[in-house]
Amino acid sequence: MLVRPARPLAAALALLGLMAAAPRASAETINLTLNNSGTSVTYRPNGGSSTTVNGGPFHWTQSAPLNANYATAVTTYCIDLDQTVSTGGTYTYTVQTDLKLAPTIGTAAKAAVITELFDRYYNTSLTSAASAAAFQLALWELVYDGATSKSLTAGRIQGSNSLTTSMLNSLGGAYSTHDLAGYHLVALVSGTKQDQIMVVPDYCPPPPSAVPAPPGVVLAGIGFGSLLLGRLRFRKARA
Structure with a gap:
């Protein structure tokens, strides 16, 4: 039986990573x-x-x-x-x-x-x-x-x-x-x-335009890793 790659999960994780990496507005x-x-x-x-x-x-x-x-x-x-x-x-x-x-x-x-x-x-x-x-x-x-x-x-x-x-x-x-x-x-x-x-x-700093987000790079890496893992499983199953 062929093992299908976990592409939907990988794509979702990658998207979450990008969203988390984006700056979020914050009011002081x-x-x-x-x-x-x-x-x-x-x-x-x-x-x-x-x-x-x-x-x-x-x-x-x-x-x-x-x-x-x-x-x-x-x-x-x-x-x-x-x-x-x-x-x-x-x-x-x-x-x-x-x-x-x-x-x-x-x-x-x-x-x-x-x-x-x-x-x-x-x-x-x-x-x-x-x-x-x-x-x-x-x-x-x-x-x-x-x-x-x-x-x-x-x-x-x-x-x-x-x-x-x-x-x-x-x-x-x-x-x-x-x-x-x-x-x-x-x-x-x-x-x-x-x-x-x-x-x-004038030395008073303006309110921050963004708050540090969760580790988006890590989430994006997880998504990318899942995508690669899915492809490897798919190739192994066909071999």
């Missing part, structure tokens, strides 16, 4: 506990009644397990008005290093102009409550009303803040002081809690 996370309630920011949602909400800067401390790629204490601004966070709460965020992929940003144009806003005014925003509120309002204007929006008289984010208007009107013009020199922005994304944006040093 960070656990943060909120230490403060932020700054009071007043605006008129969609031109309606004036309302005051809490905006950045928010100050956080990492909670276990710590992510060694980032500082233990971090500062953020809000990019999400549809969800909330609470002082003392601990939340797990996904670190999105490609700013345009943050759900509330969504485009390269928005990511670029938001980066310019931070590059111009981030340090200034940390000097007083008034500056922080103006900066947060400008950030929301760009997030919700678009990369080219420089007016607080239309769209979702409306209100009256001369400092915010000044910040927005300056975007696209020449400037010489760069607050993000040596730094870049990442988004902190959650499906259930308020998304944030954070300034991090």
